[in-house]
Amino acid sequence: MFKNESFRALWGAHTVALIGTNTSLVVIPLLALTITGATVFQMGLLEAAESLAVLLFGLFIGIYADRVGGRTAMLIANFLRAVALVSIPIAYFFFSLTFTHVFIAVFVVGAGTLLYQSALSKTVVTTFDRKSWPAVNSYMEGSSSVTEVGGPGLGGLLVQIIGAPFAVLLDVVSYLVSSLLLLNIRPAAVDASSKVEAVETMKEEKVNFLSGLQFILKQPVLRSITFAAAHFNFFTSVFFGVYTFYLVRDLGLSPLFVGLASVAGGIGGVVSAVIAGRLMGSCRTSVLFCISLVVPAGAALLVPLAMNTQNEWAVFALVAMSQLVWSFAIVVNLVMSESIKQALTSSNSIARVSSAIRWLTLGVEPVGAIIGGLLATVMGGTLTLYIAAVGLATAVIWLLPRGGIRSFDLRNALAVEDEPPNSQVQNSLGF
Numbered sequence: 357m358f359k360n361e362s363f364r365a366l367w368g369a370h371t372v373a374l375i376g377t378n379t380s381l382v383v384i385p386l387l388a389l390t391i392t393g394a395t396v397f398q399m400g401l402l403e404a405a406e407s408l409a410v411l412l413f414g415l416f417i418g419i420y421a422d423r424v425g426g427r428t429a430m431l432i433a434n435f436l437r438a439v440a441l442v443s444i445p446i447a448y449f450f451f452s453l454t455f456t457h458v459f460i461a462v463f464v465v466g467a468g469t470l471l472y473q474s475a476l477s478k479t480v481v482t483t484f485d486r487k488s489w490p491a492v493n494s495y496m497e498g499s500s501s502v503t504e505v506g507g508p509g510l511g512g513l514l515v516q517i518i519g520a521p522f523a524v525l526l527d528v529v530s531y532l533v534s535s536l537l538l539l540n541i542r543p544a545a546v547d548a549s550s551k552v553e554a555v556e557t558m559k560e561e562k563v564n565f566l567s568g569l570q571f572i573l574k575q576p577v578l579r580s581i582t583f584a585a586a587h588f589n590f591f592t593s594v595f596f597g598v599y600t601f602y603l604v605r606d607l608g609l610s611p612l613f614v615g616l617a618s619v620a621g622g623i624g625g626v627v628s629a630v631i632a633g634r635l636m637g638s639c640r641t642s643v644l645f646c647i648s649l650v651v652p653a654g655a656a657l658l659v660p661l662a663m664n665t666q667n668e669w670a671v672f673a674l675v676a677m678s679q680l681v682w683s684f685a686i687v688v689n690l691v692m693s694e695s696i697k698q699a700l701t702s703s704n705s706i707a708r709v710s711s712a713i714r715w716l717t718l719g720v721e722p723v724g725a726i727i728g729g730l731l732a733t734v735m736g737g738t739l740t741l742y743i744a745a746v747g748l749a750t751a752v753i754w755l756l757p758r759g760g761i762r763s764f765d766l767r768n769a770l771a772v773e774d775e776p777p778n779s780q781v782q783n784s785l786g787f
């Protein structure tokens with residue numbers, strides 16, 4: 357893959373953008389706390405800001421990405437995110453930075469990220485051949501895993517050294533550098549991605565803004581995988597809504613051990629990204645997909661089970677193993693899901709399908725986090741985590757009906773030379 361100039365440009369651009377994004381996971385909350393004096397309730401609103409952008413724009417923004425082309429949409433997304441974030445230090449130094457300003461900036465970043473992710477799928481399918489998609493997706497997920505480990509630590513260090521307002525500028529710079537790298541994708545490949553079917557007029561697209569959602573619901577495989585992801589994400593939010601509090605207050609882990617456990621998760625994700633393509637090539641898709649949903653449920657059980665030991669090192673070992681196994685399985689699932697969607701969706705509509713999928717699967721997360729907090733308040737963290745683990749495992753029920761993923765094998769789909777002609781894909785196809 358590294359011999360391909362367009363791949364080097366896309367992978368480099370994506371990785372650089374992720375470095376900035378993941379540093380902001382720490383920088384923005386610290387900024388809100390230390391500079392604007394945000395309350396606990398306001399911090400919850402800030403956490404939900406990006407998800408709110410997905411809920412509001414998830415059914416619309418992919419259509420725009422399909423119209424303008426993958427690379428162009430990614431450049432616009434980077435510009436929006438950079439402008440939103442650079443406004444924070446400007447307001448801090450020249451005006452009075454308020455929580456409302458920070459909330460709006462994070463909301464705009466969320467909208468930009470939704471556009472970026474939708475356009476990324478389109479760029480991959482229109483720039484590389486079908487057989488390369490799993491490898492490309494694996495590299496993308498590998499970058500995500502690595503930056504999720506190092507990004508927050510780098511963000512905390514920058515806040516400590518130069519302060520939160522200046523630390524935000526790293527994210528701004530990362531989006532600008534990412535945009536420069538995107539310009540190195542071969543224009544011929546990008547131009548091909550921007551072609552829209554002749555019968556699809558602007559008026560029709562405005563009226564049929566639900567086309568991405570309709571496509572998902574009409575395809576049995578696509579529908580089963582998407583609903584399984586939404587189910588899984590809901591209980592993931594229940595789990596992680598309690599997770600950090602439980603590690604520190606109930607299990608008594610130090611912040612150092614909590615951070616090291618996250619590092620273990622990053623290692624699992626990187627290893628998974630390296631071998632995901634091989635697993636997908638050697639295992640039946642339906643079987644591997646089910647395993648990738650059940651294994652995290654087992655990993656989640658290790659956290660409440662750690663309550664049964666009093667040795668801090670033993671507790672840390674169980675939590676770190678949970679994170680490592682969880683991340684390994686999740687990355688496999690993400691690479692599979694992305695590859696299936698790319699293989700079975702027309703390049704003319706893949707961005708709108710991608711954004712609709714994110715609308716369905718990410719829109720449940722704020723609700724899950726709130727319910728997790730309520731359950732932990734009423735019945736305690738341990739029981740809540742057990743409930744979440746059981747809920748995670750039950751996500752496979754969406755994969756059981758015949759005609760869904762049980763009838764689909766990614767290996768055969770990727771062997772087909774021609775892409776689906778349009779959004780009316782056969783029922784034996786999916787994601």
